[in-house]
Amino acid sequence: MHDPFPIPPPESLQKLIQPFADYFSLHTLPLHFHEVLIAAVLYHVTNKFISPAFSRFCFPRIYPNFNERTKLNWDVHVVSFVQSTLINVLALWVIWTDQERADMNWQGKVWGYTGASGLIQAFAGGYFLWDLFITLRNINIFGLGMLAHAVSALFVFSLGFRPFLNFYGPTFILYELSSPFLNIHWFCDKLNMTGTKVQLYNGIMLLFTFFSCRLLWGSYQSVRVFNDVYRAINSGAGTLHDPELGKLNNGTVVPDSPIPESEIMRFAGDRVVPLWLAVAYLASNIILNGLNWFWFGKMIETIRKRFDPPLGTRKAEKKIEIEEKEPVLVEGINVTSHPSTPAPGMTGVDYVSAVHVDKDGGHTLQVGQTEVRSRTARKSSDQAVAA
Structure with a gap:
């Protein structure tokens, strides 16, 4: 499926980013860099202008009385709500409509590319680019820990532009299905709605989506990723060095590869999996899944503290x-x-x-x-x- 984004990549911008993309082997980045920038600008405008104006209009007795730190926190949650809602809609639409993606075998899932999946990578990358910017700008508030998180998230999602495991971009984005409910839970506390029925019903949806999308769906898809990467390495496609950096020759190509030449595989190159790439991606996946299980237990504890017994522990x-x-x-x-x-x-x-x-x-x-x-x-x- 071709990139459905209505604005084509400007030729001048493609030429500008091409040396960077070549140096870091991000072959599909020039096709989507304008989408990365548009997404980053959208989230910046939402944080800087739309959220403050909307919040002052809808909550005139609450938002203006926040101190600057709380206002910043509020606006960041608004951006998170907008981003998670938008990216979830896009990801579900791509999963349901991208037939080429649905027909991929394991080789296509590892090295294949479709424009629609690239769009998901671009909007996710745009969000993490904005996240890096806002963290650097407020490093005294957010701290080095969140700076490391922003850099790591942007790095991992950028790998999809090699392309590498581009197929799983929309799949793992569905982690974000729980984020709108998480933000609503936070807003309830700030709007003096702690312990209300609205927060209770939202908390039920939060736990349900978090458990379903991050724990069940996410763990299952992680097993599939491990299986596809293992098959790629076991087929002889694994290398200790990255041929993209000129350290290996064409002898690293998988012999007698059954992958048909097609539009989907046009960026596959030598079809190898450098060891550092596999380790970086899979280690990040393990860490995120471990955190999801830890967060779920803490989330239950947090929600219960908002309500009286027997449902809660307030x-x-x-x-x-x-x-x-x-x-x-x-x-x-x-x-x-x-x-x-x-x-x-x-x-x-x-x-x-x-x-x-x-x-x-x-x-x-x-x-x-x-x-x-x-x-x-x-x-x-x-x-x-x-x-």
Whole structure:
């Protein structure tokens, strides 16, 4: 299936990126680089302009009172919601309509290419390019852990432009089916909807999609990836060096390869799997699957803390001050409390201003005692005024 994106790649941009693509053996990148840039610009505009304008209009009493860190965190979640929704729709459409992709054998899945799958790689790459930009720009907030995550994610998704395992691009993007519900869960907390029926029903959908897409579907597809890469290496296509870098000659081509010459295999080249490439891809896959299983357990714990028994484990207000010391996972954000200046017109410590956003590789959300003290202080102050 050809690339369905309505804007063709500009010839001048192709020539500009071609030396970079040749140097790093990203043969299909010139065909999709304009899509990478368009996606990155879309997410930047959403973060910088659309999210603040939309949020001020829809939540005029909440969003403007956030401190700068919380506003940044809010806008990043809006981008994540937009990106995950968009990429899921595109991936499902490609899986259902790309017949050439559906007909691929194991060789096609390892070395094959279709324009539609390349589009998915491009929009995913555009998001991680934006993620790298926003992390570098706010490195004092997000930290080195999230910087390493952004670089690693962009690197892994860029491998699809060799092309390598291009077939599995739309497949693993479906991990993101749980992300819209994850973002809604976070927004519920910020909109004073913690413990409501909306958050309960959304939490059920979050757990269902996370378990179905990341644990069941993701683990199954990981086994298929391992099997295809193993077959490629076992067929004699594995090498210790990368022939793309000129270290090997055409003798590394799989002998008597049964792969028919076609449009799908036009970028296959010598059809070898360098050892570093297989190790990098499969190791990343193992790490992500391990994190998914870890996150699922923490996610259940997090959601249950939002609700009263018997469904939840929420304690009385005075007991939360002790219990909330324990980190609570909400994948991707680590929020720790710190003293801050109260908002105009408010006494004591503002609950929103007391939240400090700090991203790291731990992917946790930790709310400290400042949150509880701030709400308690405001309640005591109101009682004193009433008296």
